[in-house]
Amino acid sequence: MSATLQGQGRSRSARHTRLRSGGGSTSSQPFHLNFSNPPTPSALLDAFGKTATSHIRALLHGSEGDDVITKLVGRLGIEYEPVSELNSASSSYAAIFWEKRSNWVVLAFKGTSPSEFDEWLTDFDITRVHAGHRLPGYKEVHRGFKARLFPEDKSGAKRRGNPYETIMKALKVVTRDLMRWTDKDINVWFTGHSLGCAMATLTYTRALLGLDGLDPRVQLCDAYLFGAPVVCDMASAKVFNDFMTHRQSKTGRVRNVWRVTNRCDAVSTLLPMLGDDPLYPHPTSLFAYAHLGSEVKMRPGSGTSIIVDNYCTPGSVPARVRRVKPYDGVPWWIAMLEYVPGMGRMVSHFPGLYFRSLQQMEPGDFVWRRS
Template sequence: MTDSIVATPPLDVLVPPAASGADALGDTSAERGTIQRLLRVDPATREPDSDATLILSLASAWMYSDPDTLRKALCVYGEWNFVRVSVENNALFLASDVCFIQSRCRRLLILCVKGTEPGNIFNWLTDASVASQRFHALGRVHGGFARNVDVMWDMIDRHFHAALRGENIHDVLPGTADSPCTAVRSSTDGGPAPEAPGKLEALYITGHSLGAAMAALAAARLFTDNKYGEIRRLLRGVYTFGQPMVGDAAFASRAEDLFGDRCFRFVYANDIVPRLPPLSTGRFAHFGRAYRSKGEGWTYESKAAGQTRTFLVGASVGIFAWIKQQLPIIRWIPVPFSWGDHSPANYVEASQQGTAQPALFRFRID
C-alpha cells in the first residue's frame, strides 16, 4: 500500500502556438485565440460554449496519460502552465489526481480532475464506497467521492487563491527533495515563462467519470464558505463528462439553486455511469443541465437519467452492450445502457462536432 503526494506542475497557456513576445502574454494573438473565447463566455447564457466543451473534454480525456502527453495534446491549442498534484493511499481508498492549468497571462484557470483508471482496483473501490456522508450544509453525498475531494482541498484552495492574486501557480508548490510533495516544472519554449500582467478572470472545473464527480463536488464546496465569494463569481462553468450522481435529492436541489445554471453534464449515448450509483445503494439525484450525444454534437436533455436498480444487473447489461457493439450480427438488439459509451474518446469526438478543430489524436511535436 502507498501513501503519497506527488505534484507535477507546468505546461503553459492558451494562445496560438506561434505567439511570442507581447502575443505570448495574451495581448494580440490571444485576442483571436481560444483563451480569449473562453474569457468571453457569459455564464448567464445557461448554455455550454463549444470551444470550452472541446478543450475541457480533451483535458479530461488526456488526464489519463502522463503530464508530458497531456501537454502535447493541449498545446495544439496554445501554450499552458500546468501543476499536477496527486494523493494516493490504497488503504483508505484514496486516489485523487488533479491538474491546474493556468494561462500565461494568468487570466484563465482550469481545474481538471482525473477519472477512474480502468486497471486501478482502488479507483473502483473508491467508486464503490457509496456510504453517504454529510457535505457541509448542502445535504448528503457519496462518501468515496467526497473523501477524495477533501484530501485534495488544501491544494485546490492554495492554487485558487494564488491564481486570484495573479500569481504564477508554479510558485505555489516549490517542492524539495525531503518533502512528500514534489513539484516538477517544464516549459514548451525551452525558457522561463515571461512575467505577465493580469489576475484571474475566469475559472472552469472539469473531469470525466470519477473525475467528473469530484469536479462537481469541488465546485459545490466553493459555495460552502464566504471566503470563496470572489472565486465563485469567476466560475464560468463546471463541464462534466460521463458523471455519476454525487448526492441525495436535498444536495442536488441545493446545488441546483447555487450553481445549476453553470453546471453542464455531458452524457454520451447510453453511457451507464450517469445512472450510477445504483438504487440498491441509496437514492441519488443529478443536478445541472444535461446534454446528450450519439456522435453528432450535443443536444439539451430536459429529463435526467434515473438510477439503475442494482450494480450487478446494470454492469451485466452494460458489458453485453459493449460486446454487442463489436458484433454486427447482434448489433440490432436494443439495450438501455453501455460501458462502451463511457469512453472519454466518445466525449471528445462528440465535442469537436461543434468546432472546426481536429482533436483527440492530434499532438504538438516539440
C-alpha cells in the same frame, strides 16, 4: 482536455502526500507566494517546500500520460501543474491549467482508468454520509467521493492539509499571479471525467460557498463534466439548485454544472438515481441518489441531443448543439461495442469515445425535458 487527462496515469504505487508550506513543516499561517517574473514552471509546487515538491513531482510527473499532456500544453503555450493526488494510490489526480498574462484558469480532475478496479468500485458504491462542516447546508453525499477530497481519521476528526485545501492554495497562487498582469476578472472553469467529475462537482460546490478566501476578482464559471456519477441525496440537490438560483438573482451571472453523457454510459446512468426527479416521493431512500446540474445527452446520427433538466432552468443555456456524426475517426469494431448489451454501457464511458463524440457535435438545438 478531459480526454487527454484520462490517458495513461501515474504508477499505482504512488501514495497520497500532503503538501506542506514553507519547507516541509505544516503551518497555520496564511499562504502567500510571489511568483518570479515571469513565473517559472516549478514555482507553483515550490511554494509548498523543496522536499514536498521533489516527492510530488516524482509521483505526478512520472508517466507516459503526463508526458503527453506536457507536450500538448507546450504546443498550446499554456501552463500545467498537478496539484493533488486526491487521497488515492490510483492514477486519479487534480491539475491546474492556465495561460500566462491571461485571465482564465481550468481545474481539471482525472478520473477512472479502465484497469483500475478500485476506482470502478468507488464509482458504483451507493453509500452516503453526512456532508458535515465541509459543505455547510448540504445533507448527504457519496462516501467514497467525500473521502477523496475531505479525508477524516478513524475517529471522524478533520485532517490537516486535505486535498481540497491543497487545490485551493494552488488556485490562489495562480490567480494572484494572473491578477498582476490584467485588470480583468480571473475566470475559473472546472472539468473532469468519471470519478474526476465527482471531485470537480464537490470542489465546485464548496468553492461556490465562498468560504476559502478567494479574491473577489476570481469568478467561478461553469463546470463541464463528462461521464458524471451521482454524488448526493435529493435534499442536497435541492440546496444546490436553490443556491444557484439565489446566486443568479444576486449577481446576474448564469452558472451551471453541465454533465455530458455519451449514450448510456454506465457510470452516469447505472446507479439508482431516482433522486434526479424532484417529485420522487421517497427522498431518504437508498435509491434516491441525485446528480447536480443539467445532463446533456449526446445522441448519434441525426438525433437531436437532449438536456435532462431536473433542477435548473432552460434560461441557463449558453450554447446549443444538435447531433453527433456516427463513428468518424473511430475503428468500426470499437463503435460496434457500444451496441453490445451490458458491455456497451461500459465502453461508452471510455474517454476516447467521449472525445470522438465531442469532436462530431454540430450547431443546432437542444430538446429540454424533465426526467
